[in-house]
Amino acid sequence: MKIMYVDTSVGGHHLIYVNHLLRIEPEESFAVLPEGQEQVEGRCIRLPVRSIRRPGDYRSWMKELHRIAKHEKPDVVHFLDGDTMMRYFGLGLGGFGKSKIVITYHHLFPGKAREISMRRMLKKAAAGVFHTEEIRRTVEQYGCGNTRWISYPCFLKTEMQESGVYRHMPPVLLSLGGTRQDKGLDILLAALKMVKTPFHLVVAGKEEDFDRAYIERAGYRDETELILRFLTEEEVLGYLTAADIIVLPYRKVFDGASGPMCEGIYLGKTIVGPDHGSLGSLIRQQHVGYSFESENPTALAVCLEKALREPCRYDETARKAQKELSPELFRKRYRQLYKEIIK
Numbered sequence: 001m002k003i004m005y006v007d008t009s010v011g012g013h014h015l016i017y018v019n020h021l022l023r024i025e026p027e028e029s030f031a032v033l034p035e036g037q038e039q040v041e042g043r044c045i046r047l048p049v050r051s052i053r054r055p056g057d058y059r060s061w062m063k064e065l066h067r068i069a070k071h072e073k074p075d076v077v078h079f080l081d082g083d084t085m086m087r088y089f090g091l092g093l094g095g096f097g098k099s100k101i102v103i104t105y106h107h108l109f110p111g112k113a114r115e116i117s118m119r120r121m122l123k124k125a126a127a128g129v130f131h132t133e134e135i136r137r138t139v140e141q142y143g144c145g146n147t148r149w150i151s152y153p154c155f156l157k158t159e160m161q162e163s164g165v166y167r168h169m170p171p172v173l174l175s176l177g178g179t180r181q182d183k184g185l186d187i188l189l190a191a192l193k194m195v196k197t198p199f200h201l202v203v204a205g206k207e208e209d210f211d212r213a214y215i216e217r218a219g220y221r222d223e224t225e226l227i228l229r230f231l232t233e234e235e236v237l238g239y240l241t242a243a244d245i246i247v248l249p250y251r252k253v254f255d256g257a258s259g260p261m262c263e264g265i266y267l268g269k270t271i272v273g274p275d276h277g278s279l280g281s282l283i284r285q286q287h288v289g290y291s292f293e294s295e296n297p298t299a300l301a302v303c304l305e306k307a308l309r310e311p312c313r314y315d316e317t318a319r320k321a322q323k324e325l326s327p328e329l330f331r332k333r334y335r336q337l338y339k340e341i342i343k
Contacts, residue, residue: 001338003029004074004099006065007081008052010038012178013259016155016233018080020327024335032068052084062092069096075342078102082128083109086117093124100341101125106152107256108135108277115142122146126341129334131257132278148337152257153330154266156237160322163268163314166244170198171308174243176236176260178206179228184249184274184295185210189218191249191300197308199223204239206230240267245289245307248273252294255279266325270312272303286321288312 003025005018015038018031022042030043034050045068052058069077077096079085082103093101103125105118122128122144130136131152140147166172179185185203192201200223203215207228215226231239240246246264248271255277264271271289273279283291289312292303314322323329 001025001028001342002072002074002076003338004069004072004077005029005031006077006079007031007033008050008061008084009081010034010036010040013155014080015040020153020155020331021078021080021334024331024338029074030072032065053087055088058085058088059092062095066092066095069099073097074099076100076102076126076338078104080104081106082118082121083107085121086114089117090121090124093121102127102129102337102341104129104131105135105139105256106131107254108138109253109255118142119144127337129337132282134278134281135256150330150333150337151324152259152262153327154263154325155327156233156240156263156266158237158241158267160266160326161268163270163312163318166311167242168200168244170200171244172242173199173201173245173247173304174239174260174264175201175203175247175249176205176239176243178208179203179210179215181209182251182254184251184254185215187251187295187297187300188247188249189215190297191304193219194298194301195304195308197305199304199308201225202239202243203228204231204235236263240264240269243269244311245270245272245304247304248279249300250274250279250294252276262325265318266322268314268322270307272300272307282321285317287315287318288321 007014010033019041032045035046047064050057050061052061077099082105119142127146127148129148129150133149136147136149202225204227212228240263246269265288273283274294275291276294280291283289290303290307293299
């Protein structure tokens with residue numbers, strides 16, 4: 001079984017994702033990725049870096065992929081980030097001959113145009129993979145019958161951990177990842193002004209929409225630790241392990257799997273997140289923490305007060321959710337999918 005993995009980025013979790021998938025069939029499979037110095041755990045064909053935001057770049061990229069697939073003759077061509085391709089409505093996906101197409105989507109973006117694009121893309125694919133069951137069901141309602149749910153796993157090199165009492169007093173709140181606007185760091189900072197219970201805040205990740213000066217203007221510098229840069233995998237694990245509460249103040253526009261949430265659940269942390277979409281459903285259904293009204297700083301402050309006083313103790317439902325996040329199970333499910341569509 002020969003799989004050709006395709007992505008336009010190796011930033012963030014992209015490289016970890018493809019490296020894990022390359023372990024499924026390491027003798028034959030290979031990746032097609034942008035040029036760079038990142039360590040790929042398998043055979044890799046490098047292409048010039050393109051954002052594919054411009055139509056000309058997208059067509060050139062797709063032409064290169066057709067050429068590679070014609071030469072390599074993979075059983076499956078797996079596009080690892082369908083979100084970045086949606087503006088082209090499936091253009092070029094029909095040019096891979098007998099190779100089956102799999103597309104993984106990481107988020108669900110609203111809008112009729114995106115719905116039409118997803119339908120057209122999946123019409124040319126053997127399967128579309130989604131990381132939450134709620135998003136998969138939504139896409140199925142678009143009229144797409146070839147959808148599959150495979151949980152986004154915890155890729156960190158660590159063992160699953162038990163929940164319990166907080167390790168620190170005051171408890172450590174962790175906001176992990178790039179400080180993008182859709183991740184709502186400004187909502188968290190506004191909420192913390194109303195929180196009376198003592199806390200220690202760690203903001204760790206690449207400085208993006210909200211910079212250091214913006215965060216420091218929030219006014220509680222003594223309670224805040226800022227690590228505003230790209231983090232290594234070891235550093236991510238370190239900050240997650242040291243945290244007591246993982247805070248996800250994401251805006252409504254963000255609907256999809258959250259790496260910090262998955263990792264936090266695997267490590268038995270109390271999760272505080274918004275009540276919309278997949279994020280809210282997962283917190284409620286899996287019993288892993290507390291949810292608040294999305295984009296409402298006052299509601300988040302009330303939720304944080306509760307979380308700071310009452311750690312979430314994982315029950316059997318939560319422990320089952322932890323087991324779902326195993327990277328071995330992630331690879332096993334992708335392997336089953338490939339075998340099914342090849343048959």
